[in-house]
Amino acid sequence: MTNEAIQEGYPSDQFSTFSSQNSKINYTYNKIREVKSYRVGELFSAYRDILWDDGRHKYNVSSFIGEIDEILLGERFSAFDQSTLDNLIGTLRQRGNSNATINRKMAALSKLLRKAYKMGDIHSLPEFRRQKERAGRIRFLEREEEARLFAAIKSRSEDAYRLSVFLVDTGCRLGEALGLIWNDIQEHRVSFWITKSGRSRTIPMTERVKEVIKLPPAEGRRPKGPFTQLSQAQFRAIWNDAKAEVGLGADDQVVPHILRHTCASRLVQGGIDIRRVQMWLGHQTLSMTMRYAHLATNDLDGCVVVLEKPRGEQPAGNAESSLFSSPVTTPSAKRKQTDEGASAKAPPKATRKSSKAK
Known part of the structure; x- marks a missing residue:
C-alpha cells in the first residue's frame, strides 16, 4: 500500500478510512443505531399527544x-410479529369482545405501531385485518320519547335543552356542536369545521334550531359560541339524570349520540335519498350511511299491492298499468300501441288505390 491503510482519530462523522490505489471505503457512525425494545404502554406515553386530540376518544x-x-x-419488543397480534385478537374474543369492539381496539394499536415504525422505534409491523362486523340494531327516539326526555332535560338546564334540540335537528356530533363559534353560523346555515372525518360541511338550519341558538340577553361578556358554556361531562351528567327520570335509564343505547341516529332515521324515512343523508351527516363513506337504508321502505309499498291482489286480477302485458313499469320500456310500449291503433284505422294501400281508380 502506498497510502496509510488506517487513519486513527476520534469518531465523529467518519469513523475510519481504508485507502488503496483503486478504492476508498468510508465507515461512518451515523447509520448505526442501537436496537431498543419497548412496551406498548411506553409507546403510547411517547406519542399519545401527537396522535390523538384531548377528549373522550383519547x-x-x-x-x-x-x-x-x-x-x-408488559412484554417489551422491537418487532411486533403476526403471531403476537393473532394471540392478542384471540384473547380479546375470549373475553367476550365483539368484532366491532376488536376493530376499534386494533385501530388504536395499528395507529400507534405505525407511528413507532416511522420513528424507528420498532422495525417490523404485522398485517392488521378488519374483522367482519355484524350489522346491529340502530336505536332512535320516537317523537313521544323525545318530548319526554327533552322536557326532563329542560327542567334541569336550559342550555342542555337547547343543545339537545340542536343535535337532533342537525344530526351533528356532540363535539361538533360544542366547538361551534358565532362565525360558524351565517344567516340560515351552520358550518362544522371541527369534524371527526376532518372534512368541513355546511347544512341549513330548521326553524327550531334557529330559535335555540339564540342566547337570552345577559350581562357580561358574550360566550364564544352558542354552546361553549357547556362541557361534554356536564351535558352527559344532565342527560343521564333526565333519561333515568323518564324511565329510559336501563336502556344503554339512549346516549347523546342517539340524537344523531334519530336525525338520520327521520331523513331516510322522510324520503331523502341516501347520498344527501351522507352529505348532511358528514359521513366519510357511503357504507356508513347505508346503515339507515333499511328504513327507506316507501319505495317498497307497491310490492304489497302486487302481492295482495289475486293473480287473475293482475293486468297482463300492460306496461302502463304496472306499478313497476320501467321508464325505459314504457315509452316503447306506448309507441307500439299507437302504431297498432294507427294501422287499424288506416285502410290498406291497395284499397286506396282502387278507390281512386274508380
Whole structure:
C-alpha cells in the first residue's frame, strides 16, 4: 500500500478510512443505531399527544392500549410479529369482545405501531385485518320519547335543552356542536369545521334550531359560541339524570349520540335519498350511511299491492298499468300501441288505390 491503510482519530462523522490505489471505503457512525425494545404502554406515553386530540376518544384509546399492554403482560419488543397480534385478537374474543369492539381496539394499536415504525422505534409491523362486523340494531327516539326526555332535560338546564334540540335537528356530533363559534353560523346555515372525518360541511338550519341558538340577553361578556358554556361531562351528567327520570335509564343505547341516529332515521324515512343523508351527516363513506337504508321502505309499498291482489286480477302485458313499469320500456310500449291503433284505422294501400281508380 502506498497510502496509510488506517487513519486513527476520534469518531465523529467518519469513523475510519481504508485507502488503496483503486478504492476508498468510508465507515461512518451515523447509520448505526442501537436496537431498543419497548412496551406498548411506553409507546403510547411517547406519542399519545401527537396522535390523538384531548377528549373522550383519547380517553377510550388510553383504555384500549392499557388493556392490550395488560394482555401482553408488559412484554417489551422491537418487532411486533403476526403471531403476537393473532394471540392478542384471540384473547380479546375470549373475553367476550365483539368484532366491532376488536376493530376499534386494533385501530388504536395499528395507529400507534405505525407511528413507532416511522420513528424507528420498532422495525417490523404485522398485517392488521378488519374483522367482519355484524350489522346491529340502530336505536332512535320516537317523537313521544323525545318530548319526554327533552322536557326532563329542560327542567334541569336550559342550555342542555337547547343543545339537545340542536343535535337532533342537525344530526351533528356532540363535539361538533360544542366547538361551534358565532362565525360558524351565517344567516340560515351552520358550518362544522371541527369534524371527526376532518372534512368541513355546511347544512341549513330548521326553524327550531334557529330559535335555540339564540342566547337570552345577559350581562357580561358574550360566550364564544352558542354552546361553549357547556362541557361534554356536564351535558352527559344532565342527560343521564333526565333519561333515568323518564324511565329510559336501563336502556344503554339512549346516549347523546342517539340524537344523531334519530336525525338520520327521520331523513331516510322522510324520503331523502341516501347520498344527501351522507352529505348532511358528514359521513366519510357511503357504507356508513347505508346503515339507515333499511328504513327507506316507501319505495317498497307497491310490492304489497302486487302481492295482495289475486293473480287473475293482475293486468297482463300492460306496461302502463304496472306499478313497476320501467321508464325505459314504457315509452316503447306506448309507441307500439299507437302504431297498432294507427294501422287499424288506416285502410290498406291497395284499397286506396282502387278507390281512386274508380
